[in-house]
Amino acid sequence: MGDITIVGTGWTEDQLTLRAAEALKGGAAVILHTERCGCADWLKKQGLAFESLDALYDACDDFDEHAAAAAEAVLRRAESGDVVYGVSDVRDRSVQLLVRKGPARISVVAGPPAEGALLALARGETRCVEASDWEAFHVTARENCLIRELDSRELAAEVKLKLMSVYPEECEIWLLTGDAPPVSMPLYALDRAGAYDHRTCALIPAAREITALERYDFEHLNEIMRTLCGPGGCPWDRAQTHASLRTCMLEEAYEVIDAIDEEDTDHLYDELGDVLLQVAIHAELARRHGEFDISDVTTAICEKMIHRHTHIFGKDSAQSAEQVMDLWSRNKMAERGLKTHSEALRSVTRTLPATLRAVKVLKRSADAGLCDHRAQDVARRFANRINALGNEGGNGEAVLGELLMDIAGLARLMGIDPEIALNGAVNRFIDRFEALEGELLQKDVKLAALGSEKLREYWDLVKL
Numbered sequence: 001m002g003d004i005t006i007v008g009t010g011w012t013e014d015q016l017t018l019r020a021a022e023a024l025k026g027g028a029a030v031i032l033h034t035e036r037c038g039c040a041d042w043l044k045k046q047g048l049a050f051e052s053l054d055a056l057y058d059a060c061d062d063f064d065e066h067a068a069a070a071a072e073a074v075l076r077r078a079e080s081g082d083v084v085y086g087v088s089d090v091r092d093r094s095v096q097l098l099v100r101k102g103p104a105r106i107s108v109v110a111g112p113p114a115e116g117a118l119l120a121l122a123r124g125e126t127r128c129v130e131a132s133d134w135e136a137f138h139v140t141a142r143e144n145c146l147i148r149e150l151d152s153r154e155l156a157a158e159v160k161l162k163l164m165s166v167y168p169e170e171c172e173i174w175l176l177t178g179d180a181p182p183v184s185m186p187l188y189a190l191d192r193a194g195a196y197d198h199r200t201c202a203l204i205p206a207a208r209e210i211t212a213l214e215r216y217d218f219e220h221l222n223e224i225m226r227t228l229c230g231p232g233g234c235p236w237d238r239a240q241t242h243a244s245l246r247t248c249m250l251e252e253a254y255e256v257i258d259a260i261d262e263e264d265t266d267h268l269y270d271e272l273g274d275v276l277l278q279v280a281i282h283a284e285l286a287r288r289h290g291e292f293d294i295s296d297v298t299t300a301i302c303e304k305m306i307h308r309h310t311h312i313f314g315k316d317s318a319q320s321a322e323q324v325m326d327l328w329s330r331n332k333m334a335e336r337g338l339k340t341h342s343e344a345l346r347s348v349t350r351t352l353p354a355t356l357r358a359v360k361v362l363k364r365s366a367d368a369g370l371c372d373h374r375a376q377d378v379a380r381r382f383a384n385r386i387n388a389l390g391n392e393g394g395n396g397e398a399v400l401g402e403l404l405m406d407i408a409g410l411a412r413l414m415g416i417d418p419e420i421a422l423n424g425a426v427n428r429f430i431d432r433f434e435a436l437e438g439e440l441l442q443k444d445v446k447l448a449a450l451g452s453e454k455l456r457e458y459w460d461l462v463k464l
Contacts, residue, residue: 002028002082004074004098008090008111009039011199012179016042019109020086024048028082031074033094034198039086050086051077063132067093074098088198089114089148091130115146115201118176122146122203134159140217141166141207150200156191159202163187167204168214174203221276222294225284242282249278307335329367341368341447342434354422355404361426365433369447370455435462 005028007020016024016039024030024043030050032040034057043050053070060066071094074085087095090110099106113119119126126144129137132155139145145163150156167187174182175193177200185193190202207213210220228237252274259268279297287293308331311318318324329344338344341364348360362375411418436458440447450458 002078002080003105003107004078005082005084006090006095006098006106006108007084007086008109009037009086009088010111011088011114012038013042014038015112017109017111020111023084023109024086026084028084029077030084030086031077033070033085033087033092036198037086037088063093067097070094071097071101075101091148093130114199115148115176115203117182118146118174118201118203121174121182122205124206126203131155131159134162137162139163139166139204140219141168141213141215142217142219144206145204147202147204149198150190150196150202151198152196153191153193156193156196156200156202160187160190163190163204166215166217167207168212171207172205174205176201176203221280222284225280229281229284229288237281240281240285242285245278245282249275249282252278304335307331326367329364340434340437340441341365342430342437344368345430345433350423354419354426358422358426361430365429369450370433370436370459432459432462 005023005026007023009016009020009032020039021042024039025046025048030043030048032043032050032052034054035052036054040050040052053073056066056069056073060069074083074094075098077083085095085098088111090108091113095108099108115128122144124144126146127137127139128146128148129139131147131150134155139162145167147159147163150159164187169188170186172184173187173190174184175190176182177193177195178197182203187204193200210216210223213220225237228234252271256268256271256275259271280294283292283294283297306313308328310316310331311324311327316327318327332338333344336347338347345361345364348357348364350357352360408418411421437447439458439462440450447455
């Protein structure tokens with residue numbers, strides 16, 4: 001296998017660097033990515049033979065296939081000796097493949113980027129992307145964006161729509177085509193230029209005036225919160241604490257539930273924004289007090305999702321939603337250092353509404369192997385009442401609702417707060433479960449291995 005030297009040729013003859021010219025005249029076989037460049041004219045004037053890969057454009061269906069075919073062609077040619085591979089820009093996809101797949105003795109001679117004239121117009125950080133990657137690239141109005149290789153009007157139209165989802169459609173951009181100087185135009189006119197080819201580039205300047213934007217991303221929200229909570233910001237926001245915002249978070253969460261129940265998608269995204277605001281302001285308050293910042297929040301949830309989805313990001317397997325939930329529970333217990341099922345029951349948030357907390361505790365106890373014979377006993381005890389309600393045309397939800405109304409009415413007559421009463425019952429259930437689990441651990445008996453009758457015996461023994 002011969003050596004491969006990758007040369008950035010630029011687009012015109014005068015863009016060839018001295019090192020590029022030396023490599024091209026060095027005696028190795030010369031392959032050009034395309035003959036449609038000034039380097040081909042220069043090679044002809046020098047009387048130097050070369051091959052081109054232009055035929056691959058018609059033979060391949062897309063850019064990825066073309067890049068793979070070009071890299072393979074260069075590798076095959078290198079089997080019989082040294083090769084100089086000339087590309088207009090060394091960021092070409094075929095070059096990336098060669099660097100990964102090619103021989104150890106591979107070198108790169110960079111040339112001038114096609115968008116060089118546009119970079120002089122950019123202020124600040126600039127994201128540079130290839131137009132053909134328009135479906136995958138991520139852009140933000142907070143940064144300059146430079147698009148390379150807008151080689152057709154159709155591609156320019158796709159890129160324009162992607163950009164207008166972020167940048168204002170009437171913002172001024174710069175377009176560079178061939179050897180002509182850059183021209184300015186509104187973003188919405190990106191696909192209305194006179195001509196396009198592989199040298200066409202566009203610069204979309206950052207839109208930094210936050211009040212002029214039409215679309216906002218997560219970092220814009222953080223920027224707004226830094227302004228509101230910072231010196232000279234909003235007096236109300238600056239006065240808040242985690243504790244003072246407690247009720248706000250709860251209210252916003254309930255409003256999201258309302259939107260879901262209404263099946264109103266416009267209302268839903270609006271209310272989700274209110275919840276996201278609560279996250280952002282808590283993170284900003286914490287940042288200003290040196291506690292944590294928004295990146296700690298996003299890191300925590302990302303790590304949690306990775307660690308608990310070990311069937312996706314690890315070696316575990318789960319083929320059904322039930323298996324996923326079982327795996328999630330086991331991973332959660334390991335993550336929190338919970339060694340017993342009793343600890344898992346106690347970890348259920350105590351500030352949940354009592355009925356929801358009770359359901360979660362009973363669900364976890366059932367997952368641990370404690371069959372819900374309490375519910376079965378209640379069902380038998382109220383069988384006549386349930387049947388009567390069912391005969392009146394009620395469904396299961398209606399039957400349960402009526403029973404809960406009866407219990408709420410009883411609580412009112414007795415002057416008892418049902419939330420306090422139910423939370424007390426949940427606490428006693430957890431205590432009893434813990435006693436049961438402790439008894440079984442002493443006897444080296446697994447809860448899930450007991451039959452329902454034997455389990456009832458142990459449950460009655462630890463009755464508190």
